Amino acid sequence: MTVSTTLHTLENGVRVVHDPMPGLETIALSVVAGRGAAYEDPARSGWSHLLEHMVFKGAGQRSSRDIVEVIEAQGGQINAATGYERTSFQVRALKGGLDLGMAVLSDLVLRPTLDEGDLTREKQVVAQEIAEAADAPDDYVFDLVQAAAWGDHPLARPILGTVDSVNSATVEGLSHWRGQLYAADRLIVSCSGAVALDEVLDLARREFGSMPAASGALASDPASFVGGRRSQARKLEQAHLVFMLPAVSAREDDYFALRIFAEALGGGMSSRLFQEAREKRGLAYNIDAYADTYADAGALGVYAGCAAGDAAETAKVCAEQIVGLAARIDDAELARAKAQLKAHMFMAREQPLSRAEQAAGQALMFNRLYTPAELAEAVDAVSVDDLQRLGRAILGPAKAASAILGAKPALKAGEVFGTALG
Structure with a gap:
């Protein structure tokens, strides 16, 4: 029997990918927002990455420990990544783990706690991440070339931001930024592996079907290579x-x-x-x-x-x-x-x-x-x-x-x- 990958759109604009892989005993789930560091102004440089960190400090009714423990208790793994044009939240799990994975990732995207004390501590963590990148020459040299290539465009700035721009973030500011980054019309729920179409669509509607549109226009200026x-x-x-x-x-x-x-x-x-x-x-x-x-x-x-x-x-x-x-x-x-x-x-x-x-x-x-x-x-x-x-x-x-x-x-x-x- 031939199986195919299909793309579906929910009523609110969230797009859902169903990609069955017969014979697998595991699933992969990526919830991907089509925005990232390329949409930041200089004052908010690094905020997309900081927000990705912050949602893991607590979301829905789960603490930071609960988020990872509930996934790992079923043999799964959870991760995230911020790029210039997208932010991804990922779960790998055993067959049957899609329900839990979808619930946890929807909490991260839609219902993060964003606590003031957590933000203070996470700023320190990101500052160490920035320092670590600067101490790794084979990483830092790529930040230098981005700055040389792209002039005043956000592509010229490191995804991690600077210590000053990260320290300027507030809970209120990050909450507003989340509403702009993670919006229905720019969200993809992508499922691969041992996944059934009916389950994928039902869970996506349950978790993301009432997700609102963006709280404000968020666009990136065209990039120009300046050298x-x-x-x-x-x-x-x-x-x-x-x-x-x-x-x-x-x-x-x-x-x-x-x-x-x-x-x-x-x-x-x-x-x-x-x-x-x-x-x-x-x-x-x-x-x-x-x-x-x-x-x-x-x-x-x-x-x-x-x-x-x-x-x-x-x-x-x-x-x-x-x-x-x-x-x-x-x-x-x-x-x-x-x-x-x-x-x-x-x-x-x-x-x-x-x-x-x-x-x-x-x-x-x-x-x-x-x-x-x-x-x-x-x-x-x-x-x-x-x-x-x-x-x-x-x-x-x-x-x-x-x-x-x-x-x-x-x-x-x-x-x-x-x-x-x-």
Whole structure:
């Protein structure tokens, strides 16, 4: 019997994904709000992430301990994540755990306690999280490159915010912010695994069917890639380099061309960067490329970790490989990159939580779901000409963003990268 993933819309606008996976003994539930840090102004930077923390301090009739214990008592796991364009609340559980999971997550989204004392303590926790990120150079360098790439847009600010912006939050302010972030017209309830359609829809209506619309308009200005350089000298054993170039958004026709370009450039051990920078020259242990896409903007990125003395040469190699790939890719390399991309996408589909999150993302971005066959067809349709056109577009504006973190000899790498692009 053929089973399919389906998208349904409740009367109040909440969208529900039913994604059965026959043979599984577990379920995955993601309740995803289609808003995040990209919708914050500077004064509220980090509030979406802080709110995600705060709802776990107590919701409905459950304390913070009750929330986790009631899920774990049935063999489940509960988690959450805040991004620039979405906030996700997730439960993994044994078959039959959907009822409880839906009830707990609806409490988190709709009925958080938001206690003043909890907020004071959680501000301290988030301050330590901000400090931890700053102490992790391979994380912090990505905050630096975001700041360089996106100018005054919220994408330029870290999702965690700053200590000052987080400390400015009040219970009243967070309550109002919750009403704007978690609203019916931007909420997806996505269920994968051992789930039955009737149960999914009945529970979604019970828990989210009376959810109100947003308490106010909440929009994000279009992002514009401005480029620039950020560097910080630190006494580190390794220099951390990130380079970014403007690309296409998740909604543009060349989205899959960008994913394939990143795959061929630095997606695996056969990629150009790995072979040239690591295998041939021994410049870096970790080096990879990635596509960073949002609803209305996107970028091609490269990360490398290397000795400070090798940073300039590594930057030059990165630029040369981007330029070379933009100029030419043969059929065998293109086929290999397509195969790797499809493998990444379809292997993720073997995990219920990944499927639930992927479906929620599609519903938020396109208000529809894509079958594996449609995704494969889109990947296979990308041609050599498509990659060359994309490459010209990426290099055309001559806008590069770079972030360098490490000993002083490494700091010139950003300038070297820009020069080597031509």
